Amino acid sequence: MKKIILFLAVVISLSGCYTFKGASIPPEMKTVNITLFENKAPLVIPTLSNDFTESLKLYIRNQSSLTTTQQQEADASFSGEITGYDIKPISIQDNTRPVAGANRLTITVRVKYINNIKDHEKEGFDESFTAFTDFSLAGQSLQSIQDKLIKEVNVKLTENIFNRAFAQW
Numbered sequence: 001m002k003k004i005i006l007f008l009a010v011v012i013s014l015s016g017c018y019t020f021k022g023a024s025i026p027p028e029m030k031t032v033n034i035t036l037f038e039n040k041a042p043l044v045i046p047t048l049s050n051d052f053t054e055s056l057k058l059y060i061r062n063q064s065s066l067t068t069t070q071q072q073e074a075d076a077s078f079s080g081e082i083t084g085y086d087i088k089p090i091s092i093q094d095n096t097r098p099v100a101g102a103n104r105l106t107i108t109v110r111v112k113y114i115n116n117i118k119d120h121e122k123e124g125f126d127e128s129f130t131a132f133t134d135f136s137l138a139g140q141s142l143q144s145i146q147d148k149l150i151k152e153v154n155v156k157l158t159e160n161i162f163n164r165a166f167a168q169w
Helices: 002-015 048-063 142-166
Strands: 031-034 076-092 100-115 125-135
Touching (some): 048 100, 100 142, 125 142
């Protein structure tokens, strides 16, 4: 019995020693404004601007208590543009008749993040983020899987942007 009590005392005392460093959003930050990310990539996908912008809004809503707003006086803001969208083969299936065995969809987004909270203004940034996903067509058309691929890449992009803005990574 003494061993169990001693073990519990050690566990309880050590539990205060470890802290998980997750999102570090200032407590006074309540609202965020996310403007539409215009698609300025050489290859334009008509729905990409809206898909990416909505993906970023959804990720921030799901991972924080921040409220998205259209007001310019928000506590923080995200703006930017999609600067790259391309699909390239990454492996060749047959050397006699070159066919892509696998492809890579890559999206690049330039993001400007502004923190309007007093004493936190220096936490802003203006950077580019790139993410990709590899895929094989395997008898499918690109059009039939393109939306799914874009969603996969958008999840990676929005996670990286959120972590850069709020987790200090």
